[in-house]
């Protein structure tokens with residue numbers, strides 16, 4: 001059996017990895033209470049106990065605004081924690097699949113970012129994630145880094161759940177209409193990671209390196225919010241649809257600046273996996289087809 005150790009197993013992507021593991025894979029999901037990636041002895045103990053063939057790191061410090069004033073905490077998990085994982089994996093010669101973010105870019109581009117574009121993070125979270133990429137790249141060559149964006153799913157905090165919750169409380173919402181990106185379901189990320197894992201399990205190797213993965217097409221937060229509410233109304237999740245006003249980033253200042261453009265090109269991973277683009281609208285309808293807990 002091919003064993004895959006999953007860190008951050010209670011997060012959005014971690015929990016989808018556990019739910020969607022193919023029959024040929026044995027997932028071993030550990031939450032932050034069972035494996036803290038900032039504790040190297042916990043990593044070695046987990047590897048010794050479970051003898052995994054691969055590690056998928058879904059653990060991260062993801063509080064983008066809080067990171068601005070908690071830089072040490074963000075770097076401890078997103079950079080140093082990744083370094084510890086990379087060293088431990090290298091010691092037993094198993095690969096690490098790791099997730100990173102569109103926020104490594106400054107958002108000044110006008111076309112989808114490809115993997116060779118120069119990162120230039122505009123906030124602490126993005127800088128800590130970029131440092132994590134570098135830590136992995138420089139420590140252990142058997143790695144896959146998947147940068148993704150605007151993640152949504154049934155577990156944890158995300159934009160879809162926030163908008164649905166606000167819709168039950170307000171008749172009018174204001175949403176930013178000048179930031180462009182690609183909403184991406186946690187489930188589709190998990191499925192792409194499993195495809196990569198299966199490829200490695202079968203072939204014994206992979207084209208190691210950095211990949212971008214998101215759903216399409218690109219849209220603004222305003223467009224995304226509008227579609228979430230229309231779809232929720234259609235699928236009976238909401239009884240009424242609030243009015244949504246389009247506002248500018250200037251009108252909605254956040255502690256951490258966000259890139260105006262964080263659209264990722266998927267060409268490299270689609271070529272590797274021979275897959276077609278995935279529409280976030282389809283992923284959203286699938287999510288809304290099941291009961292969704294808006295309280296967490």
Ligand SMILES: NC(=O)c1ccc[n+]([C@@H]2O[C@H](COP(=O)([O-])OP(=O)(O)OC[C@H]3O[C@@H](n4cnc5c(N)ncnc54)[C@H](OP(=O)(O)O)[C@@H]3O)[C@@H](O)[C@H]2O)c1
Pocket residue numbers: 007008009010011012013014031032033035036037038058059060061062077081099100101102129147148149150151152156157
């Ligand atoms: N969310 C997005 O929109 C987005 C966008 C682009 C990229 N990404 C990247 O995608 C990956 C997955 O994100 P996600 O949305 O699934 O994040 P998430 O829901 O916040 O989950 C992250 C998980 O990591 C755990 N964690 C935090 N510190 C840890 C530590 N020291 N050791 C072990 N586990 C720890 C958290 O546990 P606790 O809750 O117990 O702390 C949480 O369960 C991350 O690498 C993130 O940077 C996310």
